[in-house]
Amino acid sequence: MRIDCKHVWQYISAYIEGDVDAVLRAEIDRHLETCEICSAVLDSTRNVVVLLADDRVFELPLGFSRRLHERIDRELGPAVDT
Amino acid sequence: MAAVCPNSEVECIRRILSGEKQLFHDLIRPCERSIYLLLLSLLKNVTDAEDAAQETVIKVYRNLHLFRGDAQFRTWVLSIARNEGLGRLRQLASRREESLDAATDDQTGDHTPAILTSWREVPSEALEQKELRELLRTTIESLPEIYRNIVILRDIEEMDIRETAAALGISEGAVKVRLHRARAMLQRELAPRLKAFAPKRKGLRWGRA
Numbered sequence: 001m002r003i004d005c006k007h008v009w010q011y012i013s014a015y016i017e018g019d020v021d022a023v024l025r026a027e028i029d030r031h032l033e034t035c036e037i038c039s040a041v042l043d044s045t046r047n048v049v050v051l052l053a054d055d056r057v058f059e060l061p062l063g064f065s066r067r068l069h070e071r072i073d074r075e076l077g078p079a080v081d082t
Numbered sequence: 083m084a085a086v087c088p089n090s091e092v093e094c095i096r097r098i099l100s101g102e103k104q105l106f107h108d109l110i111r112p113c114e115r116s117i118y119l120l121l122l123s124l125l126k127n128v129t130d131a132e133d134a135a136q137e138t139v140i141k142v143y144r145n146l147h148l149f150r151g152d153a154q155f156r157t158w159v160l161s162i163a164r165n166e167g168l169g170r171l172r173q174l175a176s177r178r179e180e181s182l183d184a185a186t187d188d189q190t191g192d193h194t195p196a197i198l199t200s201w202r203e204v205p206s207e208a209l210e211q212k213e214l215r216e217l218l219r220t221t222i223e224s225l226p227e228i229y230r231n232i233v234i235l236r237d238i239e240e241m242d243i244r245e246t247a248a249a250l251g252i253s254e255g256a257v258k259v260r261l262h263r264a265r266a267m268l269q270r271e272l273a274p275r276l277k278a279f280a281p282k283r284k285g286l287r288w289g290r291a
Binding site: 045 | 206
């Protein structure tokens, strides 16, 4: 059975996650070999996922960690461990 | 991340509870970023997110004796962060008389991808450009909340499906469905605009060699 583009799109995320069974993966792979649209959709989605994982996209506010640990210090009280 | 804490989180917690309080700094440090980003996703305001992150961390400290080693420490921490964030949203909503539970999985929306016939990879080096970082941030921020949370935890903080589900108090199936829809929405929004950040010609290296 040949699967169509819409069918492939339903599984793009799962395919990237490696969360499709072997039969479905083979069907999708076969489709991708001849469908430039689905290949581009897959590649662009994967590209977005890779970019998002980069720590530079969301940075903590300047001084966030220092202020947080000062707050913790106030909670912990004097720095004398028993 | 290299934890200064000896052995394991559970051992570290045991030592904190028996008096080595300063170890709490090391215990919480690897979770800071996830706490902040989850709260930023919920509250959509950097000042509120930082304030709520501090409150969360103090609650974690005060409730440390309640942590059962059956979940990952970060998962437990994030569920406390989520409750803190939702509590604040509820207060805001009751003030504004708005409903919180507007967005659900039944929301259909359009999950059709942007149709392209080719794709030129945008390399990570392109993130040096402020415009690209801003584009990614604003696009994520524009997602409905139930999708935004998932993207923050799974794709930005790179938590696995199970941990994401536990932190958000939803099923793994729901995480997968939402992740799929969120990625489709992101691809749809971003793909046409990301093209501008791809290297100009195939085979040409990014930047100067």
